[in-house]
Structures are given as structure tokens and as C-alpha cells.
Amino acid sequence: MPTLDQRLKRLSLARLYAIVDTGYVEPARVSHVTQQLVLGGVDLIQLRAKKLPLAAISELGEKMRAIIPSAGSNAGPLFILNDHPKLVPEVGADGIHVGQDDLSVAVARQQAGAGALVGKSTHSLEQAIAAEKEGADYIGVGPIYATPTKPDYVPVGPALIDQVRTAVRVPQFCIGGINEKTLPEIVTVGARRVVIVSALLQSSDIPAYCRWVREQLETSPTFLKMGFWETLFGPFFRDDQIIRRVREKLSKYPQLNAESFATTYFPEEKQAIAKKLWEITKEHSVADITGLRPEDEFVADLKMDDLDSLSTVEILTHIERDFEVDITDERAVRIRTFGDLVDEIYRLKRNGIVRDR
Numbered sequence: 069m070p071t072l073d074q075r076l077k078r079l080s081l082a083r084l085y086a087i088v089d090t091g092y093v094e095p096a097r098v099s100h101v102t103q104q105l106v107l108g109g110v111d112l113i114q115l116r117a118k119k120l121p122l123a124a125i126s127e128l129g130e131k132m133r134a135i136i137p138s139a140g141s142n143a144g145p146l147f148i149l150n151d152h153p154k155l156v157p158e159v160g161a162d163g164i165h166v167g168q169d170d171l172s173v174a175v176a177r178q179q180a181g182a183g184a185l186v187g188k189s190t191h192s193l194e195q196a197i198a199a200e201k202e203g204a205d206y207i208g209v210g211p212i213y214a215t216p217t218k219p220d221y222v223p224v225g226p227a228l229i230d231q232v233r234t235a236v237r238v239p240q241f242c243i244g245g246i247n248e249k250t251l252p253e254i255v256t257v258g259a260r261r262v263v264i265v266s267a268l269l270q271s272s273d274i275p276a277y278c279r280w281v282r283e284q285l286e287t288s289p290t291f292l293k294m295g296f297w298e299t300l301f302g303p304f305f306r307d308d309q310i311i312r313r314v315r316e317k318l319s320k321y322p323q324l325n326a327e328s329f330a331t332t333y334f335p336e337e338k339q340a341i342a343k344k345l346w347e348i349t350k351e352h353s354v355a356d357i358t359g360l361r362p363e364d365e366f367v368a369d370l371k372m373d374d375l376d377s378l379s380t381v382e383i384l385t386h387i388e389r390d391f392e393v394d395i396t397d398e399r400a401v402r403i404r405t406f407g408d409l410v411d412e413i414y415r416l417k418r419n420g421i422v423r424d425r
């Protein structure tokens with residue numbers, strides 16, 4: 069069974085969350101649909117069976133568990149149950165999802181077991197902030213658009229996506245009415261994680277639909293335009309926000325060039341790396357970074373999503389055009405500052421994982 073840390077790491081990399089909702093999928097088709105979602109490479113799968121008795125949910129959960137590969141080592145998707153935390157240990161699920169009218173996050177966690185993830189639905193900025201404070205590992209935000217899957221709820225609209233993104237640090241999944249018409253719109257306003265229920269379940273080719281969604285999330289105009297800081301500190305962070313925040317932060321510092329930056333702030337063995345990173349940054353960033361200092365805490369000032377949980381693999385993926393990388397080390401690292409990044413690459417180079425091109 070994956071540990072809580074492994075589950076959190078898997079969650080931090082997640083983009084597409086699917087729900088097997090028995091309102092759309094009869095129990096007899098649950099196994100087939102689950103297989104299709106696994107084939108499509110979704111990151112989370114939830115079982116949502118509003119009208120079934122507990123015993124039937126447990127039985128379906130066990131069937132799904134047998135199909136869904138373990139999420140340890142980032143292999144399979146996370147498997148989440150809706151509403152019944154006590155079933156989590158017996159089914160072997162990775163977590164539980166609760167709504168605003170359900171058990172608190174703390175009680176759900178206690179019933180589901182200490183290693184389980186707890187997600188919470190939110191329908192406003194206030195609820196999103198409160199859910200994070202309450203300790204939710206991720207939140208759902210929606211319904212963004214009106215949806216027959218949750219007919220009694222007033223849609224919150226796409227404008228909430230950006231507000232939540234700047235206020236909340238835990239992963240946030242946009243939900244409600246997301247389909248081939250609406251996904252491009254929410255991506256342009258900053259959505260980077262989505263839950264899709266009906267559009268995915270009703271698709272005639274579920275794996276192909278999953279691939280299309282992922283492509284939308286990863287090749288949006290925002291994503292393609294992104295500069296180095298965005299690639300490093302979180303895709304979908306908008307250019308104008310980057311420019312403004314980085315300029316604000318850096319305007320205090322004297323001008324530096326790559327050479328003086330590296331030699332001023334780093335010991336000799338790390339200077340080449342620092343210089344290279346500075347140059348990559350300058351070349352690819354939309355921001356003026358001439359005053360960059362190693363101790364600048366971009367996470368605190370820029371509130372970029374996911375920075376805490378950026379893994380070595382993700383970081384190296386972004387710099388692989390400049391370094392030859394053999395990604396065998398999946399140790400999650402905490403990169404808070406430019407100096408941390410230099411240190412981390414130095415460590416990887418010393419261990420032979422990264423070599424200069």
C-alpha cells in the first residue's frame with residue numbers, strides 16, 4: 069500500500085480526475101469503464117454511488133481496486149471513494165472525498181485511516197479557503213458550469229478559478245460541466261486540473277477522450293507561451309502576473325550579470341550550474357531577472373501552485389534541454405529558492421544523474 073507521502077506526491081502531479089458515477093454507469097459496467105479510464109491514464113478515479121447501499125458500494129469498490137494499479141511510485145491512478153470513509157480501509161482505497169454537508173475533514177481522515185487522502189468539494193472562494201484550513205489534501209471547485217450531474221447547484225462560473233488559485237495552495241480541481249466545449253475556455257483562465265464526469269463516461273472512446281483532455285491542459289496557449297519561471301514554478305501562471313510580481317520583488321536589487329551572480333553567491337563547484345541556470349532563466353523568462361539573488365523566495369512572493377511539491381523529475385524535465393539527464397531519482401525535493409535549485413542540481417550532478425550536455 070502506498071504511504072501518505074507517495075499518495076501526496078502522486079496527487080501533486082495529477083491533472084485529470086475521473087468519477088465513476090453510478091448515475092451514469094450501471095454496476096455491471098463499472099469494471100469495464102474503470103479499465104478504460106486506467107487505459108486513458110487518468111490520475112484519480114473516484115467511485116460515486118449516491119443511491120447504492122453500503123454493501124453494494126463496498127463490492128464495487130473491491131472490483132475497482134482489483135483493476136486500478138497501485139498509485140505507489142506514480143504507477144497507477146489514486147483511487148478515491150465518495151462519502152463513506154469507513155469503507156476506505158476495507159476496500160483499500162487511497163482516499164475519501166467529502167462534500168460541504170458531510171463529515172469534517174478531520175473526522176473523515178480519522179475514519180479513513182491516517183494514510184488516506186481527504187478531498188473536499190467547495191462552491192465558493194470562502195469555502196475553498198476554509199477547506200484548505202480544515203486540512204483537505206485537495207479541493208474540488210465548482211460546479212463551474214450548470215450540470216445535470218449536480219442539478220441543484222448554482223454554477224460558480226469560470227471567474228472563480230483564478231481567485232481560488234491565488235488564495236489556495238492545495239491542488240484544486242475544477243468540476244462541473246467540463247467537456248469539449250468548455251475545457252478550452254477554463255484552460256485559458258488558468259485551470260490546470262479538472263474533474264470530468266458525464267462527458268468522459270458518455271464518450272464513445274474514453275482513452276482517446278482522456279488523451280485529448282490532457283493535451284488541452286498541456287498545450288494551452290498559456291502553457292506554450294510560458295517562460296522559464298512558469299515552467300519551473302508552475303505552468304498556467306500568467307505572464308502578466310509573473311512580470312509584475314517578479315519586477316516588484318527584484319526592483320530592490322542591484323543589476324547583476326550571470327558571471328557576477330554566480331561568483332558572488334555560490335562556491336566554486338556550484339558556479340557553473342548557477343551561471344547556466346541564470347542564463348536559461350534570462351533567455352526563457354518573460355521577466356526582468358537582472359537582480360536575482362539565490363535567497364529570493366519565489367514561493368512566498370509569487371504563491372505559485374505546487375512549488376512545494378515539485379519533484380526532481382519535474383524540475384529536470386524542464387531543464388533537460390541544457391543538461392543531459394538520467395532520471396532515476398524520484399526523491400521529491402522542496403525547492404523554495406533559486407539557491408535550492410542550484411543545490412539540487414549540484415547534488416544530482418555529483419550523483420551522476422545529471423551531466424552537462
Ligand code: TZP
Binds near residue numbers: 208263265267
Ligand atoms: N460536484 C460539483 S459539480 C459535480 C460534482 C460532483 C458534477 C460534475 O459532473 P459533470 O458531469 O462533469 O458536469
Ligand code: MG
Binds near residue numbers: 165166167170
Ligand atoms: Mg458527499
